[in-house]
Amino acid sequence: MNYHERAAREIHEHQPSQTVTPIMRKLVADSAAMLARGRDDARTRAEAARQHAIDHLDDLHEQVRKQFEARGIGYHRAETASAAVRQVRSLLGNAKRVAKSKTMVGEEVGLTHALRSAGIDVLETDIGEYIVDIEGRGPSHITAPALHLNRARIREMLARTGADLPDDDPTRLSQHIRDVVGDYFRDCDAAITGANAVVASSGRLMIVENEGNVSLGVSHPRLHIVITGLEKVVADEARALAVLEVLAPSATAQPLTSFSHFVADPLPGQERHVIFVDHGRSRILRDARYRDILKCIRCGACMNACPVYRAAGGLSYGSPYMGPIGAVVSPLLWRDGRYADLPYASSLCGRCTEVCPAGIPLHRMLLDLRADAVSRGQVAGRAERAAWRAWALGFGGATRARAISALGRIGLRNAGRALRARGSDRDPRLLPEVSPERDPANLDPVTPPKETAQPPLPGSNVIGIDEVMPDDPLELFRQRAGALGVPVLGRVEPRKGDREVRAEAAVASTGSVLLVGDAAARRPLLAARRVVVRVDHRSVVGYPGDLAPWLGDGDALILTGASRTADIEKQLVRGIHGSEELVVVLE
Amino acid sequence: MARIALFDPCYLSTLRPNDAMCAKHVLEALGDDVTLIDGRCCGQPAYNSGFRDEARSVGRGLLRDAQPFAAIVTTSGSCTTMVQHYLPGLFPGERSLGAQSIANRFHEFVSYVAQHPNVGQLGLRLRGTVAYHDPCHFRRELKATPLALELLGRVEGLEVRRLTYEAECCGFGGSFSVKLPEISVAMMTAKLGDIAETGARVLVSPDFSCLAHLDAGARGMGMELEAWTFPELLSRALE
Numbered sequence: 001m002n003y004h005e006r007a008a009r010e011i012h013e014h015q016p017s018q019t020v021t022p023i024m025r026k027l028v029a030d031s032a033a034m035l036a037r038g039r040d041d042a043r044t045r046a047e048a049a050r051q052h053a054i055d056h057l058d059d060l061h062e063q064v065r066k067q068f069e070a071r072g073i074g075y076h077r078a079e080t081a082s083a084a085v086r087q088v089r090s091l092l093g094n095a096k097r098v099a100k101s102k103t104m105v106g107e108e109v110g111l112t113h114a115l116r117s118a119g120i121d122v123l124e125t126d127i128g129e130y131i132v133d134i135e136g137r138g139p140s141h142i143t144a145p146a147l148h149l150n151r152a153r154i155r156e157m158l159a160r161t162g163a164d165l166p167d168d169d170p171t172r173l174s175q176h177i178r179d180v181v182g183d184y185f186r187d188c189d190a191a192i193t194g195a196n197a198v199v200a201s202s203g204r205l206m207i208v209e210n211e212g213n214v215s216l217g218v219s220h221p222r223l224h225i226v227i228t229g230l231e232k233v234v235a236d237e238a239r240a241l242a243v244l245e246v247l248a249p250s251a252t253a254q255p256l257t258s259f260s261h262f263v264a265d266p267l268p269g270q271e272r273h274v275i276f277v278d279h280g281r282s283r284i285l286r287d288a289r290y291r292d293i294l295k296c297i298r299c300g301a302c303m304n305a306c307p308v309y310r311a312a313g314g315l316s317y318g319s320p321y322m323g324p325i326g327a328v329v330s331p332l333l334w335r336d337g338r339y340a341d342l343p344y345a346s347s348l349c350g351r352c353t354e355v356c357p358a359g360i361p362l363h364r365m366l367l368d369l370r371a372d373a374v375s376r377g378q379v380a381g382r383a384e385r386a387a388w389r390a391w392a393l394g395f396g397g398a399t400r401a402r403a404i405s406a407l408g409r410i411g412l413r414n415a416g417r418a419l420r421a422r423g424s425d426r427d428p429r430l431l432p433e434v435s436p437e438r439d440p441a442n443l444d445p446v447t448p449p450k451e452t453a454q455p456p457l458p459g460s461n462v463i464g465i466d467e468v469m470p471d472d473p474l475e476l477f478r479q480r481a482g483a484l485g486v487p488v489l490g491r492v493e494p495r496k497g498d499r500e501v502r503a504e505a506a507v508a509s510t511g512s513v514l515l516v517g518d519a520a521a522r523r524p525l526l527a528a529r530r531v532v533v534r535v536d537h538r539s540v541v542g543y544p545g546d547l548a549p550w551l552g553d554g555d556a557l558i559l560t561g562a563s564r565t566a567d568i569e570k571q572l573v574r575g576i577h578g579s580e581e582l583v584v585v586l587e
Numbered sequence: 588m589a590r591i592a593l594f595d596p597c598y599l600s601t602l603r604p605n606d607a608m609c610a611k612h613v614l615e616a617l618g619d620d621v622t623l624i625d626g627r628c629c630g631q632p633a634y635n636s637g638f639r640d641e642a643r644s645v646g647r648g649l650l651r652d653a654q655p656f657a658a659i660v661t662t663s664g665s666c667t668t669m670v671q672h673y674l675p676g677l678f679p680g681e682r683s684l685g686a687q688s689i690a691n692r693f694h695e696f697v698s699y700v701a702q703h704p705n706v707g708q709l710g711l712r713l714r715g716t717v718a719y720h721d722p723c724h725f726r727r728e729l730k731a732t733p734l735a736l737e738l739l740g741r742v743e744g745l746e747v748r749r750l751t752y753e754a755e756c757c758g759f760g761g762s763f764s765v766k767l768p769e770i771s772v773a774m775m776t777a778k779l780g781d782i783a784e785t786g787a788r789v790l791v792s793p794d795f796s797c798l799a800h801l802d803a804g805a806r807g808m809g810m811e812l813e814a815w816t817f818p819e820l821l822s823r824a825l826e
Contacts, residue, residue: 003767007767007769011769011770307755307774311773312767312773344767345767345770347723347764348635351727351754351756367634367635370636371637373637380637380638384636388633388636391632391633391641392640392641395627395628395648397626397648400626401627405626408601409602427768428804429772429775429800429803429807430807432802433802433803434602434604435605442788442813443714443716444715444716445716445746445785446786
């Protein structure tokens, strides 16, 4: 099936727009508002960080290799998708139970399926991935895999695994999956995660997540395998933070995800390996027209904003990568023509380019890819090719073009009379009309004016976006943390089960706290009933990017609110893995 | 008195044969001396479909006709975008620079009128209410939305109602509307719903392609809607 057939079927059978459009309209508005609250030049800095990375890819990989060696992290490269799978299998050795968190490159190389075929037990530990894994049709969005399913359908999916849930409340559904995942982690041999960036100067892995399943993965099993794209390196911490500043706002309209990990040395008795997958990226890097696509940070903002994605849903693309990024990157990664028609899945409205935080000219690439597909003979049959040649001949001369125009008018006036009566159910559009008649009465509106030209969109349930931002950084920190459900107090009564840690720094604009070294140890944080973070008021910085000098050299963790998920109908559920209660004591 | 050319795009001259006269009327009211370029196409239909040789050979004819003029006013944001942003790239090396120098002299009609030194003397007046549709190329490639709103604001007696989801595409997209009709119709239906919300029955837009698409859908769905180009609206406002 081609894109058109898949999209037509999807629209006919599931009407994805009904679920997706309202969610995305709100998300895009919230994202813009969240970015507007950040640093003025955040997008420029993120783009520059990614540009620097792809311009110095070989040098940065050399640095990563050396840093990994010093830290005892395995450095691996895979030229192809199948090589990546082979390397994962070989690193797994005789591991039989694998906890996998969300990785787009994992989807790209078909990792879960390949490992299961080899008899390895793989659990998708991200809530959205867990759900779509049961459904078996794959993710429909890169950051919200189960976006196409409503709560009732999700409850049905869970029932297939034997879960007997009394209702379909998103909190209940999310907590059920959390418990299954939590049990699995108690007894598994290895974890596989992705990475959002690999920092060349220090050899640390930046990984972001909301639920805490990555926290479990990097800290519990004795083997941690990271699979990521070759392009995902950045030069240093400052540049990694520049990416971080735009990633969550663009993806989900959050200031930052709950957990932003900087993962360093393996724990005692633990092994850590990173596989960098090429799968055509080196080739893309050499093509001046498309190399900028490697600046992508996989936030999904382009699909959130895309009207075609909203109308036909993510599954229509038939690729692990959907939306405008999918329409560009799929035909570039898989050159056999299977995705050659995806670049046509766009009205070229340019909204993707407008919202891209990495400054990728997506709609221009779609145009170039169309021309490639035509010149390679991957799209457009003989009839269409002949039609365009005839068109070029007709419009090549003014006299001919005028004659065509006149014939067109005659044709439309006559055919119009015959066909104008009605459109079909599936396509209501009539043929265009030539110089339709005007009724002066139509200048009078049928209803009085609305009260506002642009009705305000509802505020976000995630971030408290409607509030006015105070100028004082401490006040701002209090407000932002409060919006995330984190009280900022003068003191707290100690309680049994508290994990009390001291923050290295805190971030006013996002309400985050930075933990480094022992304070960042994930196991005790996840085991605590309540996490109490002491923050020195002199260590509150403005933006996440200002944390660079405080990150130290080992493990670091930026906490932004308690663990949470919004994988079910984008409804916020707090307290997934790890405590729901996070308290800051400002000193 | 500036001597300018008015480019009447192919689809507009087919479906609204009077539009060029309306545009000429407005430009002459501004004091310009107008020569018509018609029977030409910017090449966009083929370009967007991936047929670049065909787009180049057709677009070349337009550039050749436009060459003698210091300014070429185009009654379409989409065609202006094609000429300025894409057409020159179809020619190799030096010839691309030559094409770009001609392309830079193209002006989109609404922006041209809004920024014309004599625009204040037009005395535009039209009683009524219209909804405004902001086309994607006009908005994002030419970034001219404020100019359209400013120009509409100059029409005395005219109430302009904006759409809630103004930044969303109407679903036309040229060959997109034919190749992926189900998606195109879904987008169009959403846009028509947004237009209906305004209560206005006349829709005005700087791009006729969106208007033709929305008009075809509105008639098919039995929705009362007249789709007006800026030249039509402004020439009426001059009377």
